Amino acid sequence: MNKTIIKDQLNRPLRDLRISVIDRCNFRCQYCMPAEIFGPDFAFLPKSELMTYEEIERLAKIFVSLGVEKIRLTGGEPLLRKDISVLVEKLSQIDGLSDIGLTTNGVLLPQHAKSLREAGLKRVNVSLDSLNDQLFGEINGRNIGTKPVLDGIDAAIKAGLGVKINMVVKKGLNDSEILPMAEYCKNEGLQLRYIEYMDVGATNGWRMDDVVTKKEIYHILKNKYELEPVDPDYFGEVAKRYRYKGTDTDVGFITSVSESFCSSCTRSRLSANGQLFTCLFNGNGHDIRDFMRSGVTDEEIIKRITDIWNHRNDRYSDERTAETNKNRKKIEMSYIGG
Structure with a gap:
């Protein structure tokens, strides 16, 4: 398949697309969907507002x-x-698409892992912020312990899916779980990604003081494990990775706050209601769903996407301060994913 590689004003190519397929979750995680905001009466998107699978497929082919x-x-x-x-x-049948992944809290994987693998899914990123049942229940807002998630991880492995574990670390909340999580993932041969607590959306009460940086986490790990750096697999790889010496298991860090990677960002996002976002921290989306539903051709959609990406100049993490966090409009994680 011959591809037209588009690049933005900073010469960043578009290589990675995140598609949010639904705005609901069975957790009320305080990082992205705090229960006091997303309670039982919260008005989620009606089905008609979500992109259909046929619309997602059409757009995916265009993006590829x-x-x-x-x-x-x-x-x-x-x-x-x-x-x-x-x-x-x-x-999975789109010519030229090399990788399909899915981010999940893992609870429903025992029901779906086998069928997803057979359909062509290659990997899952499972969110797990603590191994302590009580703490994990507090974080997910539903008092759900870790067993359903661990069972989901096991189901994904048995189905033949690649598995990465995502752990958002917040100071004073779950930073005591840094080493237990490292030990669990190392023993199980799972790739762990520590994610700095980020100011996504406008509802999670983010403060800079709550961030545990990559440098701090790295030093905690170095006190117990010998780590060696791993070179990036491709341009735009977000995680800064290290390998436990003498093993094939690596651990990574998503450093959006302390060590920004705006200059090499190759990622775009489609929200659950079909808005295109060129930055996780940008609240100004570009309508694609209604534009597509108006009867336009693929060529017209290509031109719209190309114009949006070519004029992209997002550098929020480079410019982040306490004041930019207060004053900038942002899309909520439930609409846009991670």
Whole structure:
């Protein structure tokens, strides 16, 4: 497949697309969907507002023609979307798409892992912020312990899916779990990604003082393990990775706050209601869903996406201060995923 590689004003190519398929979640995690905001009466998007699988497939083909190589399905909780494996199968048949992943809290993986793998899914990123049942229940807002998530991880491994574990670290909340999580993932041969607590959306009460930086986490790990740096696999790889010496298992850090990676960002995002966002921290989306539903051709959609990406100049993490966090409009994680 011949691709047209588009680049933005800072010469950043578009290679990675995140697609949020639903805005609902079975958790009320305080990092992205705090219960006091997303309670039982919260008005989620009606079904008609969500992109259909056929619309997602059409857009995915267009994005791949523009250089996208990787697609990750997100939410909310993407496994709440009915027949999600049908969408995965549609995407897996797109010529030129090399990788399809999915981010999940893992609870529904025992029901879906096998069918997702058979449909063409390659890997899952499972969110797990603590191994302590009580603490984990507080974080997810539903008092759900770790067993359903651990069972989901086991189901994904048995199904033949690649598994990465995502742990958001917040000072004073779960920073005591840094070493227990490292030990668990190392023993299980799982890739762990420590994620600095970020100011996504406008509802999680983010403060700079709550951030545990990559440098701090790294020094905690170095006191117990011998780590050696791992070279990036590709341009735009977000995680800064290290390998436990003498093993094939690595650990990584997502350093959006302390060590920004705006200069090499190759990622774009489609929200659950079909808005295109060129930055996780940008609240100004570009309508694609209604534009597509107006009857335009693929060529017209290509021109719209190309114009949006070519004029992209996002550098929020480079410019972040306490004041920019207060004053900038942002999209909520439940709409855009991670």
